[in-house]
Amino acid sequence: MIEHKILFTGTVGAGKTTAIQAVSEIPPVFTDVPSSDPENIGKEMTTVALDYGEISLGKAERLRLYGTPGQERFSFMWKILSQGALGLVILVDHSRPDPVQDLLLYLEHFKELIRETACVVVISKMSAERQTPDVKEFTHTMQRLGMVYPVIAADVRDKDQVLWILDLLLVQMETRQ
Ligand SMILES: Nc1nc2c(ncn2[C@@H]2O[C@H](COP(=O)(O)OP(=O)(O)OP(=O)(O)O)[C@@H](O)[C@H]2O)c(=O)[nH]1
Numbered sequence: 001m002i003e004h005k006i007l008f009t010g011t012v013g014a015g016k017t018t019a020i021q022a023v024s025e026i027p028p029v030f031t032d033v034p035s036s037d038p039e040n041i042g043k044e045m046t047t048v049a050l051d052y053g054e055i056s057l058g059k060a061e062r063l064r065l066y067g068t069p070g071q072e073r074f075s076f077m078w079k080i081l082s083q084g085a086l087g088l089v090i091l092v093d094h095s096r097p098d099p100v101q102d103l104l105l106y107l108e109h110f111k112e113l114i115r116e117t118a119c120v121v122v123i124s125k126m127s128a129e130r131q132t133p134d135v136k137e138f139t140h141t142m143q144r145l146g147m148v149y150p151v152i153a154a155d156v157r158d159k160d161q162v163l164w165i166l167d168l169l170l171v172q173m174e175t176r177q
């Protein structure tokens with residue numbers, strides 16, 4: 001059995017827990033507690049340690065899916081969870097005040113992991129009414145940093161869309177080998 005560790009990260013409420021729950025074949029492990037922090041207005045629960053789920057690809061391969069806590073006060077977990085990861089999914093909540101800045105923060109925090117592995121940037125919660133900054137703008141922001149990775153808009157409540165994200169990562173992992 002070949003196993004790959006995939007890590008989901010991004011701001012509070014970007015959908016890390018939701019994405020892992022959408023695709024996991026085992027009952028996902030999650031460490032959400034009722035949120036009392038002002039960072040979390042509008043959401044009842046928040047992750048304090050990690051999320052974990054699994055999905056198999058045929059008989060011989062399995063993805064182990066980990067999610068980080070979004071709150072920066074738990075960022076000590078980010079490094080721990082990065083260990084051994086072969087791919088990173090950065091979720092960017094488009095409804096936040098400055099999603100480009102959010103993306104830059106995660107690119108900086110995870111730059112070593114990104115350099116060594118695969119990465120997909122997922123813009124979540126993009127509404128039909130407000131589409132600026134658009135996907136192109138996020139892509140250009142990354143290109144200016146010399147980072148060429150897929151950027152897509154997706155709804156991570158939808159299993160098929162999360163499978164698409166994993167597929168984009170796997171393609172990169174295969175071409176790197
Ligand atoms: N409207 C809308 N809601 C979404 C979308 N994607 C996710 N959500 C909702 O946004 C919320 C995301 O919450 P979580 O999955 O707990 O977010 P998280 O990233 O794990 O947050 P922390 O663990 O607190 O850092 C859930 O209520 C989802 O149903 C989207 O594309 N559109």
Ligand SMILES: [Mg+2]
Pocket residue numbers: 016017018032046047051067068069070
């Ligand atoms: Mg969470």
